[in-house]
Amino acid sequence: MGLFTDDKGRPELVVHPDIKLGRATFRTVDESEPVEQTPRQRARREQLRRVTAERLAKEKTGDTDPEKGRTPPAHPVQPQ
DSSP states (O other): OOTTBOTTSOBOOOOOHHHHTTOOOOOOOOOOOOOOOOHHHHHHHHHHHHHHHHHHHHHHHTOSBTTTTBOOOSSOOOOO
16 A cells, blocks of 8 residues: 555545644734735726626615616616
């Protein structure tokens, strides 16, 4: 059999002995500096915020039909 398989040939989960015995210590990860965004990324993020704010404002005022996911027509068609 292979190094990490049991008697039936199934892979075994290999756990470090320190974890099994409760001796593992966890270190906090240092905060990394924020990554600089390209102008295109900033523009895309701003556009997404703006569109989301507009959509939420329309839903709040009732300008959209949430069931259909679109705005009603400006001039409803009158049946004749």
